[in-house]
Amino acid sequence: MHRHFEEVEKExxxxxxxxxxxxxxxxxxxxxxxxxxAEEPLKKVAANEEQVNNLHIELDDRCLKLLALHQPAAGDLRFIMAAIKINSDLERIADQAVNISENAAVLLSQPPLQRKLLNIPRMAVLAQGMLKDSLDSLVKKDVNLARSVVGRDDEEDKLKGSAFTDLMELMQSDSSTIQRALGLILIARNIERIADHATNVAEDVIFMVLGKDIRHHAQ
Amino acid sequence: MHRHFEEVEKExxxxxxxxxxxxxxxxxxxxxxxxxxAEEPLKKVAANEEQVNNLHIELDDRCLKLLALHQPAAGDLRFIMAAIKINSDLERIADQAVNISENAAVLLSQPPLQRKLLNIPRMAVLAQGMLKDSLDSLVKKDVNLARSVVGRDDEEDKLKGSAFTDLMELMQSDSSTIQRALGLILIARNIERIADHATNVAEDVIFMVLGKDIRHHAQ
Structure with missing residues (x-):
């Protein structure tokens, strides 16, 4: 009565x-x-969160059933291990997006900062690209693409460091900016965490494909 | 040639x-x-990190081998699923401890704040208790203890909220405190994340024992 493993795995x-x-x-x-x-996009973030949370539970359940019913080995087993971990990273990425959205909502209620958002939009583009490519590397089992995601994490850390420095200077030079600058610092930290989770996904893909654990520079 | 499952699971x-x-x-x-x-304890944090990172890799490998060689079912399978996830949460808790330590090292190079550490030590005691009890609930398969850990997370969020408010007021009233207060804000956030991860561990224990997923208030 078991459905074909490849079919369930594909699903x-x-x-x-x-x-x-x-x-x-x-x-x-x-x-x-x-x-x-704009408030409209922020409201949509909250609407997506419930779907992600439901998928989080559904996917763990699918993994458990795959392990129980099909007793997969080797590459298939590594795929499921990777899926369990990627599921958890994606849920945390969604959580961080909710945090960004909540911090952004507070900023919207106040006048914009003159120095605007500094390099935060650039940080976001980088993190989004890392997430997209980590998922593409999963589909294509593309180790080189996954490695390039891991390689981009340092750039994100540097961007965050420079955002922190700029925002702290801003707070020190004009105390009326403190609350808003702090909001941006928290958002920069949220984005950096998203990049970290995308890096985890890429590392899991490398392990899945090669059977080799490169985390903590173990290679 | 396979060793007895219970023995490997115990290990x-x-x-x-x-x-x-x-x-x-x-x-x-x-x-x-x-x-x-004091700098001495902070140095020991860095020394522990490498051990934790090695265990992170070792434990995933143990889980994979258990799945491959023993093809466990039901409760045993749920234990291994839980172990995979708890392994990842413990590694992230250790990461957050490293972050606290790095932020603390910067604070040590500057004069202490008059208002000292506010409720941050209390937050730390709460988070440590949550981690300890989540691990105890794993050993004892104690669902009630695990539930009590989950229940304590709201208190941690409240403490963090009040630390944020106090520290922001401090920055606004005396701009010479900005960098140090920001350091404490980041530490409060690190501790809150530790409590979140301990909550994840407790939720995994509940799932392992009951076969019931209570995350995202699914119960």
């Missing part, structure tokens, strides 16, 4: 990718709301 | 608990360094 992958696309959209909407000072 | 649990005890120690040391303004 799991598709649901994971769908969850990833929802998370990508949430980041996009949260940053759009921040940049355009 | 996995013991290694997971050892990793948890290292992470607990890292939180303790990071906060001790912050409170006593």
């Amino acid at each position: 799991l992958l598709n649901r994971l990718l769908y969850m990833g696309s929802l998370a990508e959209e949430m980041i996009h909407l949260a940053v759009e709301g921040l940049e355009k000072r | 996995l649990l013991n290694r997971l608990l050892y990793m948890g005890s290292l992470a607990e120690e890292m939180i303790h040391l990071a906060v001790e360094g912050l409170e006593k303004r």
Whole structure:
């Protein structure tokens, strides 16, 4: 009575990718709301969150059933291990998008800062690209693409460091900016965490394809 | 040639608990360094990190081998699913302890704030208790203890909210405190994340014991 393993595995992958696309959209909407000072996109972030949370539970359940019913080995088993971990990273990415959206909503209620958003939109573009490519590397089992995602994480850390420095200077030079600058610092931190999770996804893809754990520079 | 499943499973649990005890120690040391303004404990945090990272890799490998060689079912399978996820949460807790320690090191290079650390030590005690109890609930398969951990997360969020408010007021009233207050805000956020991860561990224990997913209030 068991359905063919490949079929069920394909379905799991598709649901994971769908969850990833929802998370990508949430980041996009949260940053759009921040940049355009628009509430509408921020509301959509909250609407996506419930779907992501449901998928989080559904995907763990699918993984458990695949393990229980099909007792997969080797590459198939590594795929499911990767799926369990990627599921958790995608859920956390969605959480961070919600945090960005909540911090952005507070900023919208106040006048814009003169120095605007500094390099935060650039950080967001980088993180979104890392997430997109990490998911593409999963579909294509493309180790080189996954490695390029891992390689981009340092750039994100540098951008965050420079955003922190600029925002702290701003707070020190004009105390009326403190609350808003702090909001942006928290958003920069949220985006950096998204890049970290995308890096985790890419590392899981590398492990899945090569059977080799490169985390913590173990290679 | 396969060793008895229970024996290998027991070993996995013991290694997971050892990793948890290292992470607990890292939180303790990071906060001790912050409170006593002492560098020595902060250095020990960095020393523990490498061990935790090695365990992170080792434990995923143990889980994969258990799945491949023993093809466990039902409760045993749920235990391994839980172990995979708890492994990842413990690694992230250790990461957050490193972040606290790095932020504390910067604070140590500057004169102490008059208002000291506000409710941050209390936040740390709460998070450490949540981590300890989540691991105890794993050992004892104690659903009530796990539920009590989940229940404490709201208190941590409230404490963080009040720390944020106090620290923002401090920055606004005295701009010479901005950098230090920001350091404490980041530490409060790190501690809150530790409590979140401990909550994840507790939720995984509940799922492992009951076969019931209570995340995202699914119950």
